[in-house]
Amino acid sequence: MTADDRLLSATGPFEGSAAAALCEAFVKVPGVGIALVSGKGEILYENEEIRKMYLDAPQGGFVGRRIPELFPPDWAQERLRLLQRVVSTGQGLALREVWRGRQILATMRPIPSEGGEDPVVLIISRPTEGSDPLSTLDGFEVVESAFVELGDLSALTPRELVVLSLLGQGLTLKEIAATLHRSFKTVDNHRSAIGRKLNQTDRLMLARLAAQAGLRVDDAHLERVKFKPPST
Incomplete structure (x- = not known):
């Protein structure tokens, strides 16, 4: 299953052209970063917003590269542990962090795999302001990052x-x-x-x-x- 197929599988009951249209609209929402990442930290899909948010790189692709190649070591190891938790438990979580001087909320959801394929995690990230953004989340285990990148x-x-x-x-x-x-x-x-x-x-x-x-x-x-x- 390709990365696009995995992303389409996150559209729930929608199929065919409806799922494709929903998916296309979803990944182009301003200010919302979307990524598919394997449990081992390999980037399988990225949209422009998540590149700008985390990598300060609206252009250029990072598909195929691993999180430890791109980010500070301790931060990357924390992210890998969270990805592995989502994969092993099958339960999503929400992460609050300060990255490059902005507060970001990132939800991580497992995407079902087929036929022995490696598990994949859907990450949806968005900047948010204020000191109590977690009150807007429901049904997620909430995790606070141990690290800050203050810009x-x-x-x-x-x-x-x-x-x-x-x-x-x-x-x-x-x-x-x-x-x-x-x-x-x-x-x-x-x-x-x-x-x-x-x-x-x-x-x-x-x-x-x-x-x-x-x-x-x-x-x-x-x-x-x-x-x-x-x-x-």
């Missing part, structure tokens, strides 16, 4: 990330100082340092950046990885 936010210290995440939640500097048991001046100094590093001094714009990243306080303490765009 431009990697210039910030863990304490600065905490302050930025609280700004993103709409807290004032006074409220942040009370939450962190620090003086107003200390928090304002952190805010100033964040603005200098991100070249953005407007507090509302800083809050916007934090919301886009979906930053949570706990994210500041996760292990950081650094992504380097691969060659095609």
Whole structure:
């Protein structure tokens, strides 16, 4: 069964031209990344959106390459473990992560195999803002990545990330100082340092950046990885 056939099998009760039309529309939805990946981490299908989202490469194909070839080692090993869990249990899951400075929700669903073919996992990824996107999911085991790829936010210290995440939640500097048991001046100094590093001094714009990243306080303490765009 080809990758296209596997993707068509995810369209449920639809068959023939209806399934093909649904599939074509599905993979072209703006902002929604689609991939078929084997349980061993080989990319079997990718759409343009997922290349832009994860690989910063709207052009060029990565079909046939394995996840460890393209991504930071620890992050790749975590992804392989999740793929293998989906394959072995036959149950889907949802992953929340911060990748290249944006919060992404990725659902992973097993696709039935035929005649001894290797199992395949359908991954659907989309950027999402806000600190509680998981409330929109139903029926999935939810997993939080142990890693963050912060993009431009990697210039910030863990304490600065905490302050930025609280700004993103709409807290004032006074409220942040009370939450962190620090003086107003200390928090304002952190805010100033964040603005200098991100070249953005407007507090509302800083809050916007934090919301886009979906930053949570706990994210500041996760292990950081650094992504380097691969060659095609």
